[in-house]
Amino acid sequence: MSDTAGTYEDRERARDRVWSGAWVTERLGVRLSGEGTERLLGLALRRNPKRAHLLVSTLLGKHVPQRPMVVLGAGARLGRRVRDLLGDAEADRAVVLGYAETATALGHSVADGLGRGPGGAAPYLHSTRRPVPGVAPVGGFEEEHSHATSHLLLPEDPGLLAGDGPLVLVDDEFSTGRTVRNTIAALHALHPRERYVVVALVDMRSAADTAAMEKFAAGLGARLDVVALAAGGVELPDDVLERGRELVERYGAEAPARGGDGSGGSSALRVDLDWPDGLPDGGRHGFGPEHRAALDAALPDMADRLLAALEGTRRVLVLGTEELMYAPLRLAHELEQRLGKGAEVRFSTTTRSPVLPVDDPGYAIRTALRFPAHDAPGRTGDGTGTGGGTGEERYAYNVAGAGFDTVIAVVDSEGDRPELHAPGGLLDALAGCAERVLLAVVPSYVPSSAVPDRPAAGTAAGADAEADAADGGELPDETLPRPLYGPDFSSYPAEDVAWLLQDLSGVELEAPTEEREEAIQSGGAHYAESLPVEYQPSEEYQRLFHGALDASALRIARAVGTVAETVLAERGPRPVLVSLARAGTPVGVLMRRWARAAHGLELPHYAVSIVRGKGIDTTALRYLAAHHDPADVVFVDGWTGKGAITRELAEALEPFPGFDPELAVLADPGSCVRTFGTREDFLIPSACLNSTVSGLISRTVLRAGLVGPDDFHGAKFYRELSGADVSGLFLEAVERHFDAVREDVGGAVRALRATDRTPTWEGWRAVERISEEYGIGDVNLVKPGVGETTRVLLRRVPWRILARRGPGADLDHVRLLAEQRGVPVEEVDGLPYTCVGLIHPRYTRGATGADGKAAR
Incomplete structure (x- = not known):
């Protein structure tokens, strides 16, 4: 490490000669006043539209490694x-x-x-x-x-x-x-x-x-x-x-943040600290004098365990992770005292804060490591998170090129997840910065008051129930199953959604598409009794998704705001959002985030299962009725096709008085509902993918032997797909446009509320006409709209695609999927939808070619 160390020493001498805020002052015009401030602070540029500059403390041990x-x-x-x-x-x-x-x-x-x-x-x-x-x-x-x-x-x-x-x-x-x-x-x-x-x-x-x-x-x-x-x-x-945005755009292209090379994943040596039972890992739930005394007593033994792995080390960095700062800092201090003058120990931590690195002695953040979040994340507020299984990135600054022989990463057990050890993860990134990487895991403290199966405190879903418990009451109907929350079930943060589902991740439910289609059409099985094999998109298809997201995020944000404000105006003041899993769930999350951003409201949000031909999950309805006024429940979905789910919901709710069957959707091209964000049939990027844009959750499952009368319907959590997860990316890409569309949304809602929004069911009539013209004879095999057509191509065995004549970017991904599966695309006139997917009713295994395409 001598070359790197020498470089670091040169940098240290340069830092002593040049104030680490000079670069920003010269280019951005930000200036500090006050005696001693330049000694305690440097300056850097944030990747944050709300604030251009970052005051970088030299004493804090966050962004700048310090003794x-x-x-x-x-x-x-x-x-x-x-x-x-x-x-x-x-x-x-x-x-x-x-x-x-x-x-x-x-x-x-x-x-x-x-x-x-x-x-x-x-x-x-x-x-x-x-x-x-x-x-x-x-x-x-x-x-x-x-x-x-x-x-x-x-x-x-x-x-x-x-x-x-x-x-x-x-x-x-x-x-x-x-x-x-x-x-x-x-x-x-x-x-x-x-x-x-x-x-x-x-x-x-x-x-x-x-x-x-x-x-x-x-x-x-x-x-x-x-x-x-x-x-x-x-x-x-x-x-x-x-000016800050211009500088970030200019220098961000010249000096990208570094991540792990993605080639090997974790090779860190795990060191067991023997952390004392019952000792909190920090102050998240309180830390008193008795905890300080217990930590003081345990530190020498924990340091000995680390020292045994540090033989020959000259420069050590102890790296904490986000909120976990005090325990690694005390460990670093103990090592500093024990190693003495023969070695140097520094301390810093990872962070959520996205900052531009510039390798200049007059700039406070010289280098950056970038890696996927590995904890139970919240969400970034500026839409910058883009990496990893959670859709968010984390950073470690001034670590790369700093000449450390050894880096000791200290994480809590909530952060000891696959993303930490994966190629491109934190440990992989650190391996490129030091000869040796050690991992020390501190148990995440669980307060004695915690009840694991209650709704998560602080989440929208748990707010009312926890308030009841805080008043001394019991949660209603203790015989009901409990919701599931991320990150244990789904990659969405716990506060975004409570899943009224049971976890079937350990059950083999996937079947080849052709087998499922044959069983479904022959009446041998219902589509909800099995799962299709999750589609893994090609690089070309992924590029189409990201392009579609860039092109439509503003339009989606406007539709989200419109449907959310309509719900608040007509079903408020505190509606309970209940999304139909899984297509409705990203929309429910976005509506909840809109309510928080625009009005400071923390709306409860649940995801429930509804199955065509079987109805809605009645156990989930019982849970909702036990925890909320049914009149406050607003059912949410992504879009309408021909309106089959709209009808299914209305019929399923008839035996449950108090629930309003009115469905709120992002897009209503079929003119099936009164509450919508738009009636355009356009590409909603969340329809382009399956679980990887829906929190890594499968479509829902209802099968005898797996789901009993008092169980929630089931679903799988595809943890193994975390590397391809773009759920958080999709949400943040839309959310970053909320401020820009707020004025437009206000006008759109006023206009909508002044017009007749009575459903015309135009889409249903078009589906009946297409079914007759093409000799299908079953409207369930006609899937209208961009979203439903995409589902046909991803999950079913399609026969052909009908597309509105003329070019359109909304159809680029449909044409690519159709080409990959050998499905003809037929351009037609007078189509009320952008496109329609058709499934041939005479599909059988024997009529299928080697490529899986149904015989015509």
């Missing part, structure tokens, strides 16, 4: 200043609250410094973006400018924040004060107190922000103090966002 004693020392010094400010009596009553993800370890070390005497610590909690099933949130708040905005507070002891002693709020920087005001306002409404202290490494508020904070505190009737190591300001040019 552990420096990181811990900065927090402890702030904690001692808070004790001096409060006095011993008030300091002993204080509780510390840190902000995820960046300040979780800083908050810990402030709590350590605030505690009385050596080894003492104040009670500590940090916010989290990871919902934990069974743990009811005691609060939450939004961080508007962030790349990931929503914070949850999940203390194991609900009374942790209920006292009237001082509340100490810790963040890495204090820039505007909006996040702090949001937090204090939410908590003060529940548990008023007389004193708050805000702690940060740097206070960079403007005079106006300072005045706003003083006015806010006066309105509460509370005292609010600020403690920081340095204070100053940030000067921004008026066009900072536009």
Whole structure:
């Protein structure tokens, strides 16, 4: 590693000579003021449309690897200043609250410094973006400018924040004060107190922000103090966002982030830390003085286990992961003390924050590693996540090229997932940066109050049920099965959807397409009793998907907003979204995210099964009725074809009074419903693929012997397809256009509500006519619309495709699939749909050629 180390040492000397914010100041015009701020901060460019610049702390150990004693020392010094400010009596009553993800370890070390005497610590909690099933949130708040905005507070002891002693709020920087005001306002409404202290490494508020904070505190009737190591300001040019985007586009192409080479996957040596039973991995659920004492006692043995694998090491990086910062920081500090002057130990962590790397001594983020998320992720708020099985990316900065002999990756057990070890994953990326990679896994702490089979706390689906439980009541009808949540079932985050399904992943249900078609048409089996083999798209088809997504994301966002606002206006104020799995589920997720972005609403969202000819899952209906007012339930689907599911839903709900059979859909080309985003028949990219755009969930299964009368219908979670999953990518691509279409949506909803939206069932009549003209005789074998035609080509044995005459990008993927399967495409006039897929009614195994095409 001598060449790399030499390069690193050159960089260190250059960094000492040049301020690591000079590059951004020169090109973007961002300037810092205040004594000492340039010593504590560098500058970089965010890949975030809400904020152009990033203040990069040199003390935090997040983006810039730093000596552990420096990181811990900065927090402890702030904690001692808070004790001096409060006095011993008030300091002993204080509780510390840190902000995820960046300040979780800083908050810990402030709590350590605030505690009385050596080894003492104040009670500590940090916010989290990871919902934990069974743990009811005691609060939450939004961080508007962030790349990931929503914070949850999940203390194991609900009374942790209920006292009237001082509340100490810790963040890495204090820039505007909006996040702090949001937090204090939410908590003060529940548990008023007389004193708050805000702690940060740097206070960079403007005079106006300072005045706003003083006015806010006066309105509460509370005292609010600020403690920081340095204070100053940030000067921004008026066009900072536009100039920032231009710089990111220019230099992003020149200096792409690095990832693993994808060739080998994990070769890391796993080291068993022997983490003490019952010791929390951090402050997500609270961390008290007794936990600090237990960690102090266990650290020497854990360090010994790591030291045994570090023989001959000269430069070590201990790399934490996102919110998991304090445990790896303490481990790094212990190693630093034990290794002594013969070696150098640095500490940093991975992050969700997308930042542009520029290899220049005047820039704070010199290099970047990029890899798929491997934890139980939330979602990025700016649509930047694009990689891995979750559809999101994570980053590690200033690690590549830093000359480390060994990198010790410390993850919690929730993050010890296949994506971590896969080619291109974090461990693979680190293998390209150091001779040796060690993996240490800390058990994810599960509070004693958690009940695994309850709805996930903090999720839309679990909100009402957890509120009932918090009031001392029991969840309704304990005999009912429980929902499933990601990441254990589906790649969607838990807060996006609760699946009223049972997991059949261990059951062999797939059958060759030709066998399924023969059994279905002969009456030997229902289509829901088996699953088609999941279509694996070619590279050409994947390019078509991504092109279609780029071309239609804005149009889909407009339709999502239109249908969501129509539902809120006509079925509000707090509808319960119930999507028809699986085509309706991405739409339900997007509608839920729209409601949150546009109105701050956290709508419950469930996914249920409905099967043509069999009806809706009645156990799921019982669950919904037990947890919600049936009148609030709004059923959601992706699109209408000829309206068969619309009719099926209405018939299935007749025995269940209170449920409204009106279906809300993104697109209604068949004119079958009143509530829709559009009636155009256009390509919805989520129809192009199967599970890999629907949370890796199969279509639903209803088969005797697998699904009993009191069971949810079944489905499979295709974990093995995580490398091809674009579910998150699809959602984020649409969501990033929400702000741009909001005004258009308002006008569209007003126009729709002023018109007659009575269904004409034009599509049904067209299907009947086509069935007769082509001698099919069964409307179920006529699949109208782009979405249904795509399904025919992916799942069934198609006979031919009817396409509206003339070119159209919406048909590019249909034509490609038809060519691959040897299916003719016939252009016709007067077609109310863009295209229609036909399945020949006389299909049999004997009439099929070697390529699987039905004989004509």
